[in-house]
Amino acid sequence: MFNKLAxxxxxxxxxxxxxxxxxxxxxxxxxxxxxxxxxxxKELRCPxxxxxxxxDSNSPIAADLRRxxxxxxxxxxxxxxxxxxxxxxxxxxxxxxxxxxxxxxxxWFGPALxxxxxxxxxxxxxxxxxxxxxxxxLSVEQKNQLDNxxxxxE
Amino acid sequence: xxxxxxxxxxxxxxxxGIVLFRGLSLNPxxxxxxxxxxxxxxxxxxxxxxxxxxxxxxxxxxxIKLVNVWGTWCPSCRVEHSYLxxxxxxxxxxxxxxxxxxxxxLAQQWLTRLGDPxxxxxxxxxGKLSMNLGVYAAPETFVxxxxxxxxxxxxxxxxxxxWRREFEPLIIQIENERKQRGx
Numbered sequence: 001m002f003n004k005l006a007x008x009x010x011x012x013x014x015x016x017x018x019x020x021x022x023x024x025x026x027x028x029x030x031x032x033x034x035x036x037x038x039x040x041x042k043e044l045r046c047p048x049x050x051x052x053x054x055x056d057s058n059s060p061i062a063a064d065l066r067r068x069x070x071x072x073x074x075x076x077x078x079x080x081x082x083x084x085x086x087x088x089x090x091x092x093x094x095x096x097x098x099x100x101x102x103x104x105x106x107x108w109f110g111p112a113l114x115x116x117x118x119x120x121x122x123x124x125x126x127x128x129x130x131x132x133x134x135x136x137x138l139s140v141e142q143k144n145q146l147d148n149x150x151x152x153x154e
Numbered sequence: 155x156x157x158x159x160x161x162x163x164x165x166x167x168x169x170x171g172i173v174l175f176r177g178l179s180l181n182p183x184x185x186x187x188x189x190x191x192x193x194x195x196x197x198x199x200x201x202x203x204x205x206x207x208x209x210x211x212x213x214x215x216x217x218i219k220l221v222n223v224w225g226t227w228c229p230s231c232r233v234e235h236s237y238l239x240x241x242x243x244x245x246x247x248x249x250x251x252x253x254x255x256x257x258x259x260l261a262q263q264w265l266t267r268l269g270d271p272x273x274x275x276x277x278x279x280x281g282k283l284s285m286n287l288g289v290y291a292a293p294e295t296f297v298x299x300x301x302x303x304x305x306x307x308x309x310x311x312x313x314x315x316x317w318r319r320e321f322e323p324l325i326i327q328i329e330n331e332r333k334q335r336g337x
Contacts, residue, residue, distance in 0.1 A: 047290035060255050061290040064281040089288040091188035 024063075026070050033073055040069050040082060043097060047090045187288055187307035194221075194298050195286035199276040202253050202261045209276055211302075218247035218328055219298040222272070222312075223284065225256040226264045228292040234311035235268050241312070242271035246325060251275030254284050254292050297321065299328045 028034040041055035046062040054062050054069070065086070072082045086094045098104045138146065194211060201207045222238060224231040242249050251272035253261050258277060265275070278284050287296065288307070297306040306324055310316070 047288075061281075064255075064285060068285060088188055089285060090290070091288070 024066060036079060037070060037073055041066055044086055045094045045096050047094060189288050189304045192304055194302050194304055197283040199278060202258060202275040202277055209274055215248050217300055218325060220247055220249045221252055221296040221298060223252045223254050223289050223292050223294040225254045225292045226260040230311040231293045234293055237313050238271040239269050248273050253277045297324055300332055
């Protein structure tokens, strides 16, 4: 009984997830091209729908662009050439991973700078707190002063 | 000095607030076109009215050209159509159509029923020219100058207000450039 239940649970866990992605019937000449196609359509953004990549989008323009990516791959174009093709037409907007340029420096290096800034502040605070014992000790003069004050109180 | 440090978070907060508030009023669909300043792409396409009539870039007249991307499936194209008919009367530029992702018969009916503002409308069945133009929806309107250079891309329906704000200054500028060249 228990075994059957366990088996059922295992089988249920193995059930396939359904994806509502558009299905194209493209024939690839080899497995590598297929992987490259999938990678490219995931990296390129659909210009119309803004928050979907080419692979996920059902809009007509995304279908056109997927076909174009496929054709360029069939022509033996390199990935970088295909990305350039898209950028030349639709601008940097189509890249989900923006290129490093003077426009995107803040995007790429901003977080590292902020981290560095934070580290500097933390180091400064820690160093200020950890004042060596020797400096805290009173000088002879200060000790006499303190003794006098205490005496006055008594 | 210490007092100033205490205010840094508040200052940062306001700076971020201003930046984000500005972001609220930006239009995320207004994308810069990658084609401004580039030459209008070559094409060889049939027209809506006659599938045997192949038009190319050489068929575009000299002078300023407006290229309007449209489709019968696009409601905003219906909205701007009457204004396009108005624009077509102007002698300052010529208006061309690019029929995008459409069916020829529907497109023909559209032009017969609503009137045809275009010198010709090319049918872009494969979507190649639209792709070379970086078109991703309709309506879109391109301004091409005397030298065949794309000067502007506008996404969205045209009307009097848009025309005066977005197009009129550019047309005047191109006309002035022409004068400077002495034509």
